[in-house]
Amino acid sequence: QNGDIYADALGPKYETIRRFWRDPSPANRAPLEKAVSEDGFRAEFVGEVNGDVARRVPPDLWKLHWPLMDTPVRRALSVGLMEKLKANLDWFPRYQGYLREQRPPAMILWGPKDEYMPEPAARAYLRDIPQAELHLLNDAGHWLLETHFEVALPLVRRFLGEVLH
Numbered sequence: 001q002n003g004d005i006y007a008d009a010l011g012p013k014y015e016t017i018r019r020f021w022r023d024p025s026p027a028n029r030a031p032l033e034k035a036v037s038e039d040g041f042r043a044e045f046v047g048e049v050n051g052d053v054a055r056r057v058p059p060d061l062w063k064l065h066w067p068l069m070d071t072p073v074r075r076a077l078s079v080g081l082m083e084k085l086k087a088n089l090d091w092f093p094r095y096q097g098y099l100r101e102q103r104p105p106a107m108i109l110w111g112p113k114d115e116y117m118p119e120p121a122a123r124a125y126l127r128d129i130p131q132a133e134l135h136l137l138n139d140a141g142h143w144l145l146e147t148h149f150e151v152a153l154p155l156v157r158r159f160l161g162e163v164l165h
Helices: 014-022 026-035 038-046 065-069 072-084 086-102 119-128 149-164
Strands: 107-110 133-136
Touching: 014 026, 014 072, 026 038, 026 072, 038 065, 065 072, 072 086, 086 119, 107 119, 107 149, 119 133
Parallel strands: 107 133
Antiparallel strands: none
């Protein structure tokens, strides 16, 4: 569910991070630091989906999370995580190779209103596991289990029931 392993299918929100990777200047680091804020966290949860879907996201996801993150050390760690995401790209071919070689049963459950991992990121998995089920919950974003649990649960239960029996 909304996980990225295809560099060519990363969404537009990665551009800010990529800019920093190309030029790790203070000016390019500033947007990363700005994102590590209560407003930034809120935007991650509700900024990409329509108002009806956003209302399904419990505010405690950022209201409770932010006070835990709001220390200089934890904010720096969060920015550092974004800075170091580039190393993940080196692992992508390994993940893809595993899927291609092992062909595990797979169900791709995706919220395409995800500016880090939009619909092309979901469809990219079909390159390596073409037999996978693909379910796009069209008005869902990255946090689809928080907003579309009632739709996701039966899909997951049915899939696991078929695979495990």
